[in-house]
Amino acid sequence: MTEQHPRWFTHRLRVRYQETDQMSVVYHANYLNWFELGRTELIRELGLPYRELEARGLLLPVVELESKFKAPARYDDLIVIWTRVAEFSSLMVRFESQIRRESETDAEPSGFADKPEGELLVSGGTKHIWVNRDWKPVRVSKEAPDLYALLEQAGRGVPS
């Protein structure tokens, strides 16, 4: 049995000057901004931009975060953020993230891909829960069944 959709979503960016620090590398907290960019673009690709989720009163704050830093990114590097839905339920979502460096010649458009490629710089993951505007947990399968269906599609084939 084969999967219909590759599991990792890629999003490309260039390191901004402002993201460096005086060690001449990217300041470590910025990788976590990139994790978020990757999640955002994955959700957009699924068909439901995060902006619309918020407009419907659904927030998805980070409740857990872990990360390993193998090698630093540097100013002007071409970066690929790899993101996939690692786990989800009616109440939570867990994303897996990788930051990889790409050569100028390898640059491809963002999209889904089977297997991460490129030099691994940072890996990690974040766990999120669905809450409403008052920060009370909500059951997304009930509040937004269309969104839940999209997550099922994105998470298909992921071992529970």
Place this chain on the structure above:
Amino acid sequence: MTEQHPRWFTHRLRVRYQETDQMSVVYHANYLNWFELGRTELIRELGLPYRELEARGLLLPVVELESKFKAPARYDDLIVIWTRVAEFSSLMVRFESQIRRESETDAEPSGFADKPEGELLVSGGTKHIWVNRDWKPVRVSKEAPDLYALLEQAGRGVPS
């Protein structure tokens, strides 16, 4: 005739590592964050924290900004933000800001002072207008006369 209140308010901070860039100096946009910190602390000192203003539905966005950069601040420097109300009306406020470096031995508590001291690094100013939550201009003398009275006190002696 002497003024009862010195015109400049001082607020001290240390340069954070995250505020540096790979030129080994503070990234220039961060000075504008410091301008804001200075304004915030001045308003707090006047007796009406910005948080309370927002709770009352008053916002004070920046509409104009200008700045000159004389010398860079570096990691771990002791910085004094000098701020004063340069001009105000019922509709707007203009602040004047200076960023100065201080030696460790000169460190004094934050407060009002007559005349800026220390090595001048950055000078500038910001103009703001009062708006409500829908970003419509409001007349602060009408909407919040208590606040307006505080501004009159802070701006006393400033040439119109």
Place this chain on the structure above:
Amino acid sequence: MTEQHPRWFTHRLRVRYQETDQMSVVYHANYLNWFELGRTELIRELGLPYRELEARGLLLPVVELESKFKAPARYDDLIVIWTRVAEFSSLMVRFESQIRRESETDAEPSGFADKPEGELLVSGGTKHIWVNRDWKPVRVSKEAPDLYALLEQAGRGVPS
């Protein structure tokens, strides 16, 4: 007589969640990061990435900055940064910048364009001087004549 190269360079980005503040708009200092992105991408397009300039010991710090904020950008907006060389000499460069909002359907690739289009949000400019690694001013026409020639090309037609 017509110019061979349009004067404004455009670079597109999407507003990141991290760039918002609790007024639900982009925090004002972030527009200045975008100004820098626009300058960086213009310089890259000219054929000499800023990374290479730094590798040759040339830095281009901001010495003056001014900006007007007409309307706020919001999360997930599609933004176009418009940048052009407004003035330059052997010792300095002045850039002019505009931040404009674009509709999803208007999105075009980055490149040169004759005249800014889209809703104007922020306009401004920055003045820079060329310095070496010890922050001493350098004459770029002497230190890097190839770079100077590129600036002459980019600034062509700009009144001195």
Place this chain on the structure above:
Amino acid sequence: MTEQHPRWFTHRLRVRYQETDQMSVVYHANYLNWFELGRTELIRELGLPYRELEARGLLLPVVELESKFKAPARYDDLIVIWTRVAEFSSLMVRFESQIRRESETDAEPSGFADKPEGELLVSGGTKHIWVNRDWKPVRVSKEAPDLYALLEQAGRGVPS
């Protein structure tokens, strides 16, 4: 047997406007900046500012990071960063960090304290390795025995 030095070091700050996002809470990556501030101030208190370490060619990049987010901090909150040396060897240091909210009336100067107090918002830890300017691992007990002695003092009483 009693310890001579309490194990947690406290450092106070106020939430900056720029640290909020449009959820009206502190953007999650900023807590990691605060973790760093706490580590920096602990090291300063030990008698060897990080700035001096860098001047001696020693860098201490983050290699692992984990964090749990219990409750959000909000604009203008009074925050206490609690930091302690959880583990160290000649090659690495591991810090434990907590972000807690404090009431205005509880505010005390920064310093060492026996046991974390206040409302817990975020907890986590970071692992670091000592490297030189070329990012090669160094043995700090050899390269900087004075620093190593300070770490032994700070980590005293911590179960291995």
